[in-house]
Amino acid sequence: MNARTRPAALDPHDLRLDAALQLLEHAGQGHPHGEPGSTAWLQGLIDSLCDISSRDALTGLANRRSFQVALSREIDRVARAGEPALLLVLDIDHFKRVNDTCGHAAGDLVLKAVASVLQDAVRPMDTVARVGGEEFAVILPNCPSAFGEAVAERIRRRIENRPVVISPRQEIHVSVSVGGAFAPQWVRSSATLWTERADLQLYRAKAQGRNRVCLEPTAASLVSAEEKGLLFGTSQFQDLE
Amino acid sequence: MSTPSADNGNTRRARITAVTSGKGGVGKTFVSANLAAALARRGERVLVLDADLGLANLDVVLNLYPKITLHDVFTGKNTLDEAILQAPGGFSVLLAGSGMVEYSRLTPEVRDQLLNVVETVKPRFDRVLLDTGAGISDVVLFTVSLADDVLIVATPEPTSLTDAYATIKVLATTQQRVAVKLLVNQVLRPGEGKVIRGQLQQVVDRYVSQMINADVKLELVGEIPSDTAVREAVQRRQLLLECFPGSVAAQAVGALAGRLCE
Numbered sequence: 001m002n003a004r005t006r007p008a009a010l011d012p013h014d015l016r017l018d019a020a021l022q023l024l025e026h027a028g029q030g031h032p033h034g035e036p037g038s039t040a041w042l043q044g045l046i047d048s049l050c051d052i053s054s055r056d057a058l059t060g061l062a063n064r065r066s067f068q069v070a071l072s073r074e075i076d077r078v079a080r081a082g083e084p085a086l087l088l089v090l091d092i093d094h095f096k097r098v099n100d101t102c103g104h105a106a107g108d109l110v111l112k113a114v115a116s117v118l119q120d121a122v123r124p125m126d127t128v129a130r131v132g133g134e135e136f137a138v139i140l141p142n143c144p145s146a147f148g149e150a151v152a153e154r155i156r157r158r159i160e161n162r163p164v165v166i167s168p169r170q171e172i173h174v175s176v177s178v179g180g181a182f183a184p185q186w187v188r189s190s191a192t193l194w195t196e197r198a199d200l201q202l203y204r205a206k207a208q209g210r211n212r213v214c215l216e217p218t219a220a221s222l223v224s225a226e227e228k229g230l231l232f233g234t235s236q237f238q239d240l241e
Numbered sequence: 242m243s244t245p246s247a248d249n250g251n252t253r254r255a256r257i258t259a260v261t262s263g264k265g266g267v268g269k270t271f272v273s274a275n276l277a278a279a280l281a282r283r284g285e286r287v288l289v290l291d292a293d294l295g296l297a298n299l300d301v302v303l304n305l306y307p308k309i310t311l312h313d314v315f316t317g318k319n320t321l322d323e324a325i326l327q328a329p330g331g332f333s334v335l336l337a338g339s340g341m342v343e344y345s346r347l348t349p350e351v352r353d354q355l356l357n358v359v360e361t362v363k364p365r366f367d368r369v370l371l372d373t374g375a376g377i378s379d380v381v382l383f384t385v386s387l388a389d390d391v392l393i394v395a396t397p398e399p400t401s402l403t404d405a406y407a408t409i410k411v412l413a414t415t416q417q418r419v420a421v422k423l424l425v426n427q428v429l430r431p432g433e434g435k436v437i438r439g440q441l442q443q444v445v446d447r448y449v450s451q452m453i454n455a456d457v458k459l460e461l462v463g464e465i466p467s468d469t470a471v472r473e474a475v476q477r478r479q480l481l482l483e484c485f486p487g488s489v490a491a492q493a494v495g496a497l498a499g500r501l502c503e
């Protein structure tokens with residue numbers, strides 16, 4: 001853009017801002033500070049809109065959009081700095097049953113409770129997001145592989161142990177299945193590949209009976225006894241030994 | 242090659258092949274050096290880069306006493322051109338040299354240095370062989386990630402097979418490597434390489450391919466018979482292709498080079 005052909009200065013009063021201000025009020029953000037129409041006021045409005053559009057309305061967690069941004073940023077950072085990062089994906093077990101038997105209001109309370117436990121169970125630097133209906137994700141930068149299991153298990157246990165009050169006389173317990181994968185250090189990879197690997201572990205956790213953690217094995221514990229059995233077990237190989 | 246078209250004459254880049262194994266002591270460096278000589282005989286301009294930064298021994302295999310090594314390039318003491326040496330077999334080498342232990346962990350600095358070296362040599366050669374260290378360390382994984390293709394060297398020993406399998410699995414799951422070349426070294430009878438490839442492929446099909454939702458294919462590119470000439474050449478610190486060109490192992494290396502040029 002050529003600076004000399006810049007359009008005439010912007011007059012904020014020409015902008016239609018009613019809908020934006022209404023959205024802010026509804027989200028409980030209040031109006032921006034400063035003189036209405038001033039640059040500072042407009043910046044405040046834009047900042048608030050960005051904040052709203054990056055959060056999940058029900059739980060206040062990062063939404064799917066800002067999760068994708070954070071994930072891409074983390075992949076870049078891992079490839080550059082070489083610090084291991086862990087991605088966890090979580091799914092509330094039998095959530096449909098909660099909605100069907102206790103009602104959608106109860107379902108919302110469960111989602112909020114899980115969100116709050118998640119947020120409390122990790123470090124402030126970690127990104128906790130609601131990426132789908134009853135699906136959550138956590139990005140843990142600089143998480144050594146030795147700690148992966150511990151943090152995922154802590155999250156699972158805290159959710160299991162936290163009763164959700166859905167009415168003055170009723171509380172219910174929910175559980176989550178957790179899948180996780182570490183970002184490959186130093187290696188060119190992609191956010192999609194990383195998510196797929198974590199999702200695969202989540203499917204494993206579900207298939208193994210739910211309310212459990214499955215992390216992708218790291219290089220140290222790579223070949224299972226089962227695989228070794230198949231590798232050496234056939235008669236064809238024994239013939240040659 | 243004889244009729245380069247106007248647009249690819251200056252932009253030709255080396256094919257980069259990582260030679261790796263999982264387990265140490267399976268003849269990785271022996272293969273890198275002799276394969277380089279065999280490729281050079283076929284007219285390729287070949288560079289072997291000793292990427293085993295912690296425990297480099299390409300200099301030992303080639304009986305070279307380099308004054309300038311990759312270490313000096315990394316520290317900025319010398320230029321890359323000064324560190325590229327001519328090896329006996331008609332190819333070029335970049336030796337890690339001693340004093341590289343401090344680089345055996347992949348810091349951002351080492352990573353950038355390696356990347357820079359590989360990018361710089363790419364346009365000048367037809368083939369670059371990256372002789373990686375043993376194991377599945379982050380240095381090895383990073384080095385392999387720079388390569389167009391991976392050659393895994395294994396012997397029929399169960400420990401070697403397990404480590405080769407672990408390597409294939411890590412490369413498939415972390416780098417989406419779905420095509421891996423396999424060389425079986427020190428085979429005791431003809432056809433053993435084929436059996437071993439079958440064993441590995443079977444486990445890969447069952448466990449790895451379903452993990453990444455894609456078929457991972459192992460291609461057997463050669464088998465090198467167990468041959469006393471190899472031991473003798475290594476003892477003399479000479480290339481097998483130079484001192485025993487007629488040995489069965491040397492012929493197998495020649496066949497391997499032919500296969501890789503296809």
